[in-house]
Amino acid sequence: MSPQEKEIYFNVAISTSLVLFGFDGDKLRILLKKHDKDPYRGAMLLPSQYVKYDEATDKVAKDLLLRHTKEINIYIEQLKAFSKVFRNPLGRVVNISYYGTVKLDDKLVKYSENRGEVWLEYSQIPDLAFDHNDIIDYAKERLKRRVKRRPIGFYLLPEYFTISQLQKLYENALNREMDKRNFRKKIFNSQLIIETELTDNSSSKKFARLYKFDEEKYEKLSLKGYDFLF
Amino acid sequence: MSPQEKEIYFNVAISTSLVLFGFDGDKLRILLKKHDKDPYRGAMLLPSQYVKYDEATDKVAKDLLLRHTKEINIYIEQLKAFSKVFRNPLGRVVNISYYGTVKLDDKLVKYSENRGEVWLEYSQIPDLAFDHNDIIDYAKERLKRRVKRRPIGFYLLPEYFTISQLQKLYENALNREMDKRNFRKKIFNSQLIIETELTDNSSSKKFARLYKFDEEKYEKLSLKGYDFLF
DNA sequence: CCAAAAGTGTTCGGAATACACCCATGA
DNA sequence: TCATGGGTGTATTCCGAACACTTTTGG
Structure with missing residues (x-):
């Protein structure tokens, strides 16, 4: 590549x-923040960051995650590149x-909240x-598919959760209602949750039993090539 | 963004x-070509092209398709961005x-062949x-998933094809053997292929019936939200 | 006459779906 | 006592998997 060509191409x-x-x-819910710079000052947007020419995008995404959650051990995954020509008025920016x-x-x-960010409802x-x-539309589709194939529901729930919570999560992600009895059958069949002695009565007058995800078992099954299938 | 910052970021x-x-x-098979420039002169690689700062990547990909097949009406789909820092010795290039x-x-x-390109066998x-x-590994996985959900098999076959050819295609893509009877059952059940009066005897002594894809029916089913499911 | 691919049905088990009532409790 | 969510079982249907023999015909 000639120097002139380099000028032309290395300009993104x-x-x-x-x-x-x-x-x-x-x-x-999805985390959003208010944009505090031009362009689009005041508009809401996703946590975002420019990538320097010697930074790995995976690492920058991990940094974003860390900054916004203080967590480091969370699985993130690339969606795809969004690369329309005029998506950013500053110049050609591929996201x-x-x-x-x-x-x-x-x-x-x-x-x-302290960082000026909000968790907005999925459907709003x-x-x-x-x-x-x-x-976000693309991400929702990905989540839909993933939730059917992998037990990622558990990574969204607290360590101990009720079956109702789990069901609500699936209903949110897949955007349809499900039958309580069939849902329980399927979940218990998967052998991936452990019954605990704990109960919760925050959302009902009757106590609801708390369960936890059997991560170890899942690891074993994954290794054998089994797959969670919802 | 300051001019200095622009220098730092607009350099990819x-x-x-x-x-x-x-x-x-x-x-x-997958189309590959010999690289005729540095770096990696002589190595084989995928049809590839740099994107100018004012070109849409989708368009560049379509151009690649056109140049390599003379076809324009072929569905292509983005896989994802490959963005390791040191994937290209010329500088930071995101693919x-x-x-x-x-x-x-x-x-x-x-x-x-005339263009110095070859169609190499999927598994080699x-x-x-x-x-x-x-x-390519990533693309193979995507093909595997797509072939199960959408009738893309038909876009790989000639207009008229035998059930055996279709089965071979699925076996290739999914990397496993299938039972002939079950395969036929499933395909005929899908209602998406039309029996023709034509036969073919190029691969057998007995004549094999030729079928064609019922594109119209598929359109209708897709609209209603049905999905091809293999 | 035989090799090679085409074509064809049945059985079984497991999963998905549809569906309705009782229970425990706090208000 | 009643409203609220928790919890439970059965019948039916559908789909996938396993499995073996006959047909045609070119060589």
């Missing part, structure tokens, strides 16, 4: 955005997007800056 | 690569990869330049 910027899903026990799932508790909600995302609505 | 190049799948009636499926006939094979891809082996 990369950004990453992160679609973080959280579940509050009732609704799926490489990621998604991740996080346990959403009051502490994290407070932390986000407003118009966002850039093409971030497209990114 | 984008390339696209295209994983083109073709089926010759017996084996799935946005696509895949597509094409009917592979003798004419196309000849055309490719050599070590390639850059990280193109990673891209």
Whole structure:
């Protein structure tokens, strides 16, 4: 490649955005922030960051995750590149997007609030800056598929959860209602949750039993090539 | 963004690569070419091209498709961005990869040969330049998933095909053998192929009936939200 | 006459779906 | 006492998997 060609081609910027899903026990939510710079000052958008020419995009996405959740051990995955020519008025910026799932508790909600960020309800995302609505739509589809194939539901729930919570999560992600009895049958059949002695009565007058995810068993099954299938 | 920041960030190049799948009636194949420039002169690689700062990557991928097949009406789809820092010795180059499926006939094979390109067998891809082996691995996984959900098999076959050819294609893509009777049952059940009066005896002494894909019916079913499911 | 691919049905088990009532409790 | 969510079982249907023999015909 000649120097002139290099001029022509090495003239693009990369950004990453992160679609973080959280579940509050009732609704799926997505983390958004207010943009404090031009362009689009004041608009809401996904946590995002430009990538320097010597930075790995995976690492930048991990950094975003860390900054917004203080967590480091969360699985994130690239969605795809969003690369329309005019998506950013500053110049040609290609966005490489990621998604991740996080346990959403009051502490994290407070932390986000203090940073001027909000967890907005899955089904009520407003118009966002850039093409971030497209990114979220894509992420929702990915989550739908993943939730059917892998037990990622558990990464959105607290360590101990009720079957109702789990069901609500699936209903949110797959956007349809499910039969309680069939849902339980399927979940218990999967052998991937452990009954505990604990109960919860925060959402009902009757106590609900708490369960936890059997991560060890899942590891073993994955190794053998089995797959969670919802 | 300050001018200094712009210097730092707008210093990346984008390339696209295209994983083109073709089926010759017996084996799935992928189009590869010999690299004629440094770096990696002489190595094999995927059809690829740098993206100018004002070009849409989708368009560049379509151009690649057109140049390599003379076809324009072929569905291609982005895979994802491959963005390791040191994947290209010229500088920071992020590769946005696509895949597509094409009917592979003798004419196309000849055309490719004249261009110094080859259709290599799916299961016998050599070590390639850059990280193109990673891209192909990813594309194979995507094809596997797609073939189960959408009737893309038909876009790889000639207009008229035998059930055996279709089965071979599925066996190639999914990398496992299938039972002839069950396969036929499933395919006929899908209602998506039309029996014709034509037969073929090129691969057997007994004549084999030729079928064609019922594209119209598929459109209708898709609209209603049904899905092909293999 | 034989090799090679085409074509054809049945059985079984497991999973998905549809569906309705009682229980425990806090208000 | 009643409203709220927790918890439970059965019948039916559908799908996938396993499995073996006959047909045609070119060589």
